[in-house]
Amino acid sequence: MLGVMTDRDGRLSIGELAARSGVAPSALRYYEELGLIHSERTSGNQRRYPRTALRRVAFVRAAQRVGLSLEEVRVALDRLPADRAPNATEWNTVARTWQRRIDDRIAELERLKERLTGCIGCGCLSLRKCGLYNPHDVAGTRGSGARYLMEETEPEPEPVEAGRCR
Amino acid sequence: MLGVMTDRDGRLSIGELAARSGVAPSALRYYEELGLIHSERTSGNQRRYPRTALRRVAFVRAAQRVGLSLEEVRVALDRLPADRAPNATEWNTVARTWQRRIDDRIAELERLKERLTGCIGCGCLSLRKCGLYNPHDVAGTRGSGARYLMEETEPEPEPVEAGRCR
DNA sequence: TTGCAACCTCAAGTCGCCTTGAGGTCAAGT
DNA sequence: ACTTGACCTCAAGGCGACTTGAGGTTGCAA
Secondary structure (H helix, E strand, O other): OOOOOOOOOOOEOHHHHHHHHOOOHHHHHHHHHOOOOOOEEOOOOOEEEOOHHHHHHHHHHHHHHHOOOHHHHHHHHOOOOOOOOOEHHHHHHHHHHHHHHHHHHHHHHHHHHHHHHHHOOOHHHOHHHOHHHOOOOHHHOOOOOOOOOOOOOOOOOOOOOOOEOO | OOOOOOOOOOOEOHHHHHHHHOOOHHHHHHHHHHOOOOOEEOOOOOEEEOOHHHHHHHHHHHHHHHOOOHHHHHHHHOOOOOOOOOEHHHHHHHHHHHHHHHHHHHHHHHHHHHHHHHHOOOHHHOHHHOHHHOOOOHHHOOOOOOOOOOOOOOOOOOOOOOOEOO
8 A cells, every 4th residue: 555655744755746746756856957846855865845846836737738938937936935835925926927928828829710710711712811821920939930921922823713722 | 132933833942932931941841751741843853832831831830839749730731632722621621620729728728827816816725726736627638647636635734824825 | 154052861969858777775564 | 684665866868849961963043
């Protein structure tokens, strides 16, 4: 039988944290290396995580799904105390900026969807009208960054067949 | 002066496609290797892309932002003809499944946001109430898959201080 | 015809995010 | 005392999505 590895004082071993968070021990060590979570060590050099690590890990995973890199998450989490549970103010600061990211992401998806909807039913008989070819969200892209896809002059030398997207 | 490399018949060289799509030639070759786009070759072995490649590339980039892997995109695009422009039916099939993905993704973000909002103002004084600790979206995760984070019996041996999240 | 950018292939490198493995230690039950 | 599983470190490997570089070819135009 697997004993509960939780200390009396509520600290968690890496295995415990892994089981409770659903994140592999190797990933947790990696997160710790990056400074996303912090631990103390037992006399025998084993990690013991404060309870707050659970919240931090949950935050990390959720943030990843929103599209944040671990580095971005680190910056966000740096506003929280490493050991202590955050108070309302501390947490709210982090949560609010995070909410903004979510809103942005949602808005982006909505725009994308709208464009696609325009294409369905073949509203894109004309290339110039097709949203897929005219994304306006250059700002949001990182790295290579999308340029405007179609702003050339008349890209349609061939006659448009009704009922066809091109 | 850079001449327009577009053939009379509307086929695009890789450089042209790169310029118009905002995607690097190396990436385009990679996409082609993966079967996301297709080209024919000139007598001199240079790629010539059909116009539809532009739409495909736009689709790929947009899909990536929604969180799809290139493999998933390939599966989606396999429903479209390689050379010919898709007709309304073909395109709609693809677009609609894609819309579903977007909707799912938006819904997920909404849930996430709601949970966070619950935490703001410290609605999570009790761990059992905190959405961050009780994500219901196990289904949507791929790979290692998040388990339930807190379903243990009473995880709070210590007294809860008012005004503090843990 | 010559020059040069744009193209080709193929191998290797990069970056983020982890996982795997070797080799060794710690701690709890029998 | 011994065994066993959870833990430790450190180095290397893997995967997705590309980029970079070497070494060579094509194609347009002056």
